[in-house]
Amino acid sequence: MYASQVHDYLRTFFTETNCEIVSDEGFQLTVQLTIDMDKKIMNRPFYWQYIEATDSEPNPTRLMLITDRTRIQNQFVGEVIHFGSGRLNQIFKATKELGSFVQMYEDVAGTDNQTTLTPYFCVNYKVSYYCDQTKEKIHSLGINLINGDIEDNFHESICNLNLQSNIPEKAFCLQYIIKPSRALERLDMMIQNIITQDDHSWAEEAKNRWEKELEVLNYFYKDTEEKPEVYEIEKKGLEERFNPRIKVEIINGGIFYLK
Structure with a gap:
């Protein structure tokens, strides 16, 4: 999923969820979230519990999302979002919940x-x-x-x-x-x-890295006739980590x- 596809997806998502798009520069999107969308994607449960308990005025987040970091000089002014990022996964989850x-x-x-x-x-x-x-x-x-x-x-x-x-x-x-x-x-x-x-080929490459890591592990225990429990734990951990x-x-x- 390319940067332009991520950007188009975000624009559609926020438009369909009634969030105001404050600015759209093609590589950077500034969005004013609604209360419902803030609750869904911003992970602020304690804030909203406080607002609702005290009947205070809510202040939903204004997000500045950078979809193409190569086109912006100061990347600290917003949140870089890309395919695989936590924020985009949250939005995917919200999309699934709202419109499966x-x-x-x-x-x-x-x-x-x-x-x-x-x-x-x-x-x-x-x-x-x-x-x-x-x-x-x-x-x-x-x-x-x-x-x-x-x-x-x-x-x-x-x-x-x-x-x-x-x-x-x-x-x-x-x-x-x-x-x-x-x-x-x-x-x-x-x-x-x-x-x-x-x-x-990624699976074969992972298998090769797995075998090299296993060789290193076996090297440290080469003089041990009866392998300790920690060896088996580390070996299993390598298998889980590299298994395609x-x-x-x-x-x-x-x-x-x-x-």
Whole structure:
């Protein structure tokens, strides 16, 4: 997820959650949080307990988020946010809680004739590659519920469309042929195929680092016939640290009726 994608995601997130965007410079975003959003992403439970207990005037946080550190001279004036950062993970979590599934319709205002809208089923996946290092990727997959065509980067393809939660006037929505449950199965198969075809040299490199660390550990205990308990603990710790593993999570999804 590139800096520009993170920036677009944040802009959309804060707009949809009714937070005022004070300034947007393309690489730096200043946002005035609402009370609800401050509670969700700022980790200030004691502050809000005090405000509510004393009936004091609340002061939600104003965030200055830097999405591209290469374009700013003084990085201490705001919070650098990037894919994998704690703050962005909090926002992902809030997104999941607020809108795990949506149903949206493309706006057809300005058209004189009835417009046919086609249903698409979208799932946003987070794929995490774990070892002693961590790498995460976002895959947004969308499937046409009429013909079954699957599109990668689906979110990017619709982020500039005008979408609304109600069926527009002069719009006719096609009834889907592929059921959402079946669509989810096909997208799950697709994400597994993407993972299979991905470069997994990171796992082999992690295994090599694991073996080198194990050699060092064994060296310190080479003269010990019966290995102590601490040896087994350290050995198990190395295994847990370097063992390659992959985790797939669904962030959110929805049905989108598009022209």
